[in-house]
Amino acid sequence: xRRPYIGTRRHNKGIVMTNxxxxxxxxxxxxxxxxxxxxxxxxxxxxxxxxVVTARTGCSVKTLLCGQFGxxxxxxxxxxxxxxxxxRPVDKMDSTLVRDGATLALSCAMPGLVxxxxxRGGFYAAFxxxxxxxxxxxxxxxxxxxxxxxxFNLLMGELGPLFLGRGIIVAASAMEELLAGSSVxxxxxxxxxxxxxxxxxxxxxxxxxxxxxREKVRLTVLFDPPVEVLEDDL
Amino acid sequence: MDKIARIDMSTxxxxxxxxxxxxxxxxLGGRAMTSIIIATxxxxxxxxxxxxxxxxxxxxxxxxxxxxxxGRLSVGCKSPLTGTIKESxxxxxxxxxxxxxxxxxxxxEGKPPTDDLHxxxxxxxxxxxxxxxxxxxxxxxxxxxxxxxxxxxKVAYMTIGSAGERKLLAASIACTDPELRPTRHCGRGGVxxxxxxxxxxxxxxxxxxxxxxxPKDPERYRDxxxxxxxxxxxxxxxxxxxxxxxxNILTNILNEAGGYPxxxxxxxxxxxxxxxxxxxxxxxxxxxxxxxxxxxHRGCVIQCSGIYNDxxxxxxxxxxxxxxxxxxxxxxxxDDLDTVARLDYLDDNIGVDTIDMGVAIGVAMDAGVIPxxxxxxxxxxxxxxxxxxxxxxxxxxGAAITGKVFGVERVPVVKxxxxxxxxxxxxxxxxxxxxxxxxGADHTAGYAIATNxxxxxxxxxxxxxxxxxxxxxxxxxxxxxxxxxxxxxxxAFAIMDQPETFQALLDMLGSFYGITMTGDDVVxxxxxxxxxxxxxxxxxxxxxxxDRLPRFFYTEAIEPHNQVFQxxxxxxxxxxxx
Ligand code: SF4
Numbered sequence: 001x002r003r004p005y006i007g008t009r010r011h012n013k014g015i016v017m018t019n020x021x022x023x024x025x026x027x028x029x030x031x032x033x034x035x036x037x038x039x040x041x042x043x044x045x046x047x048x049x050x051x052v053v054t055a056r057t058g059c060s061v062k063t064l065l066c067g068q069f070g071x072x073x074x075x076x077x078x079x080x081x082x083x084x085x086x087x088r089p090v091d092k093m094d095s096t097l098v099r100d101g102a103t104l105a106l107s108c109a110m111p112g113l114v115x116x117x118x119x120r121g122g123f124y125a126a127f128x129x130x131x132x133x134x135x136x137x138x139x140x141x142x143x144x145x146x147x148x149x150x151x152f153n154l155l156m157g158e159l160g161p162l163f164l165g166r167g168i169i170v171a172a173s174a175m176e177e178l179l180a181g182s183s184v185x186x187x188x189x190x191x192x193x194x195x196x197x198x199x200x201x202x203x204x205x206x207x208x209x210x211x212x213x214r215e216k217v218r219l220t221v222l223f224d225p226p227v228e229v230l231e232d233d234l
Numbered sequence: 235m236d237k238i239a240r241i242d243m244s245t246x247x248x249x250x251x252x253x254x255x256x257x258x259x260x261x262l263g264g265r266a267m268t269s270i271i272i273a274t275x276x277x278x279x280x281x282x283x284x285x286x287x288x289x290x291x292x293x294x295x296x297x298x299x300x301x302x303x304x305g306r307l308s309v310g311c312k313s314p315l316t317g318t319i320k321e322s323x324x325x326x327x328x329x330x331x332x333x334x335x336x337x338x339x340x341x342x343e344g345k346p347p348t349d350d351l352h353x354x355x356x357x358x359x360x361x362x363x364x365x366x367x368x369x370x371x372x373x374x375x376x377x378x379x380x381x382x383x384x385x386x387x388k389v390a391y392m393t394i395g396s397a398g399e400r401k402l403l404a405a406s407i408a409c410t411d412p413e414l415r416p417t418r419h420c421g422r423g424g425v426x427x428x429x430x431x432x433x434x435x436x437x438x439x440x441x442x443x444x445x446x447x448x449p450k451d452p453e454r455y456r457d458x459x460x461x462x463x464x465x466x467x468x469x470x471x472x473x474x475x476x477x478x479x480x481x482n483i484l485t486n487i488l489n490e491a492g493g494y495p496x497x498x499x500x501x502x503x504x505x506x507x508x509x510x511x512x513x514x515x516x517x518x519x520x521x522x523x524x525x526x527x528x529x530x531h532r533g534c535v536i537q538c539s540g541i542y543n544d545x546x547x548x549x550x551x552x553x554x555x556x557x558x559x560x561x562x563x564x565x566x567x568x569d570d571l572d573t574v575a576r577l578d579y580l581d582d583n584i585g586v587d588t589i590d591m592g593v594a595i596g597v598a599m600d601a602g603v604i605p606x607x608x609x610x611x612x613x614x615x616x617x618x619x620x621x622x623x624x625x626x627x628x629x630x631x632g633a634a635i636t637g638k639v640f641g642v643e644r645v646p647v648v649k650x651x652x653x654x655x656x657x658x659x660x661x662x663x664x665x666x667x668x669x670x671x672x673x674g675a676d677h678t679a680g681y682a683i684a685t686n687x688x689x690x691x692x693x694x695x696x697x698x699x700x701x702x703x704x705x706x707x708x709x710x711x712x713x714x715x716x717x718x719x720x721x722x723x724x725x726a727f728a729i730m731d732q733p734e735t736f737q738a739l740l741d742m743l744g745s746f747y748g749i750t751m752t753g754d755d756v757v758x759x760x761x762x763x764x765x766x767x768x769x770x771x772x773x774x775x776x777x778x779x780x781d782r783l784p785r786f787f788y789t790e791a792i793e794p795h796n797q798v799f800q801x802x803x804x805x806x807x808x809x810x811x812x
Binding site for chain 2 (some may be wrong): 041044045048049067079081082084086087089105107108109110111112113114115116117118124126127128129130141150152153154156
């Protein structure tokens with residue numbers, strides 16, 4: 001049994017993005033909830049469409065994933081076999097640098113010839129040679145910046161709790177759409193709900209239109225049970 | 235599988251059946267069987283809907299055995315859509331059942347002198363052909379329902395819908411799945427129109443009283459099959475990704491790579507992509523009491539399919555595949571899975587190829603027939619095909635005809651067959667295959683990705699651009715070989731990454747036939763098939779000029795990578811140099 005990342009959902013020792021900050025000036029609505037572990041699938045629309053986190057930029061993709069997010073190196077190597085930086089397939093995790101404002105999409109191995117073609121360092125990489133990530137020509141300055149992360153397929157269930165546990169920033173409209181489309185069972189299963197630190201109820205939130213006029217939401221989700229059930233075998 | 239049945243539909247007193255031995259076709263199966271028969275026996279200039287054309291139905295080399303993944307059925311003919319040789323394959327139960335009855339091929343020949351509709355019943359007692367005009371213009375679901383009243387539930391059905399009867403160029407042949415739904419289609423190339431031209435509405439295959447085909451070396455076969463299954467189960471693609479999300483797992487990835495053709499190939503990114511994704515689809519299927527994991531035939535261990543229900547939990551269709559979700563979704567600017575599912579059902583029912591049908595709708599949208607994103611309009615257009623209206627007949631004849639009739643410049647076809655769901659500008663190697671395949675633009679023509687293990691053509695440097703042509707050639711060879719085994723192409727990943735799984739496949743073939751099978755034998759088989767197909771096409775008038783992508787791929791750069799297709803004609807012409 002290998003855990004995809006270091007630390008637990010409650011402590012997240014290996015992760016530095018503890019103080020996620022808002023890229024623009026308007027503060028995001030801070031929504032926090034606790035849900036049963038199996039409910040992670042409910043958040044998949046947000047995870048696959050992409051969410052914003054704050055991290056140290058100017059480092060390599062590998063350093064970002066392993067050093068900052070605390071994802072186990074072997075998991076990254078063996079499981080995250082397809083990755084895109086700003087729509088460009090990444091082949092060299094060690095030397096591909098992440099800039100402030102970049103979008104990093106992560107996926108398991110994909111089927112089909114195109115799946116093989118897009119795979120990191122894959123045998124068919126020549127097929128998409130023109131769009132592959134290249135070495136940066138201009139220097140990338142280290143700093144704190146915002147990144148958009150997208151999680152696809154099996155990684156949503158495996159890495160979703162890590163990011164959700166630390167807090168992600170999503171569009172308020174996307175959050176509203178997610179809750180509006182959620183099942184009654186899911187809404188009933190949310191507890192320890194708070195909005196801007198004040199206790200709240202999910203159903204009342206929807207009824208009271210709390211997302212109106214807000215641009216962004218900083219969503220933090222804790223799962224019960226917290227870690228073990230989500231850490232499947234590789 | 236030691237016999238071939240030839241059914242001549244031309245004879246005045248009604249169709250006649252002749253049983254022959256395999257003769258020169260011994261040892262062939264699937265695509266190797268269909269292509270070599272067509273290349274040998276059909277006049278290359280024959281009209282595809284005329285008496286000279288033949289429709290060959292062949293199970294794979296391992297179909298009808300206890301081996302996993304062995305149930306693909308190949309159907310071959312001269313294509314009315316492309317004018318080239320055609321092999322179109324599908325899952326469903328037909329291949330397994332036909333193989334157990336001992337048939338290496340059924341060859342439908344000639345053309346009936348009347349416009350009667352026939353059904354062919356194949357069982358251990360022989361082949362019986364009867365006229366049944368009560369089936370006329372029934373689409374696939376009602377046709378199978380009616381046939382089940384007569385033949386029951388322990389058989390496999392192959393049928394054509396109204397599109398096949400009308401001989402539309404995108405018409406498919408439906409094969410029933412384990413639940414007897416006509417959901418698995420030999421879709422590409424208009425093979426359904428050829429069956430319609432021969433006056434055959436349905437083939438009922440009944441293997442009652444028959445057993446699994448016995449291997450020459452049962453113990454070795456069992457052992458090889460066990461290792462093969464283990465290999466499929468442990469690989470993340472065949473053991474996890476495909477079972478969980480199906481082929482539509484590709485939507486998010488292609489969209490992210492900028493290779494998801496959107497609104498008739500105008501962009502490589504679709505803003506509604508995540509709503510169409512395999513992830514969203516699987517979640518919806520499970521929520522509505524459908525299934526996200528389902529096999530198209532018994533013996534499939536990957537189970538990339540599923541069951542798609544409506545919001546009330548009622549069956550709409552099987553899980554639409556990636557290509558279908560794209561052709562009816564992003565290609566048409568439609569981001570609603572329920573609409574895509576309805577369209578998939580209509581395609582299956584009427585009996586048309588979901589790729590050519592969807593691409594034709596997108597081309598019609600580009601022409602202004604209806605706007606991009608018009609969900610109800612798209613459903614209405616496919617219904618026109620079912621009704622056989624003039625507009626429906628145009629659309630049901632595929633994207634190339636639709637583009638010509640409506641004066642559209644951007645028509646994504648090669649040899650008149652619609653391109654599948656991968657834009658060749660960002661992923662240029664795919665374009666090499668689309669342009670040069672013997673079948674017209676076809677993503678499965680270069681799919682069997684085990685060329686590294688096969689060492690087809692020696693070692694290729696995958697990071698060099700020059701490698702693209704060589705890789706494409708090797709892929710086409712490997713695919714032609716796998717298509718001949720009856721194995722589903724989705725085994726490709728496991729055999730590419732796991733040499734022991736590839737070896738298990740070779741051992742299955744070897745122990746079944748009592749021979750020693752090597753990678754070289756597989757390569758030789760693939761080359762033999764491709765050479766026969768290329769030769770047929772050449773005699774049918776196809777030249778290097780046909781091995782090209784449509785001009786707009788060379789002149790219109792596509793977002794987000796702003797690339798055009800850059801492989802030179804000389805490079806394309808060298809694909810088949812061996
Ligand atoms: S993997 Fe999919 S296409 Fe292949 S045999 Fe199984 S269900 Fe059919």
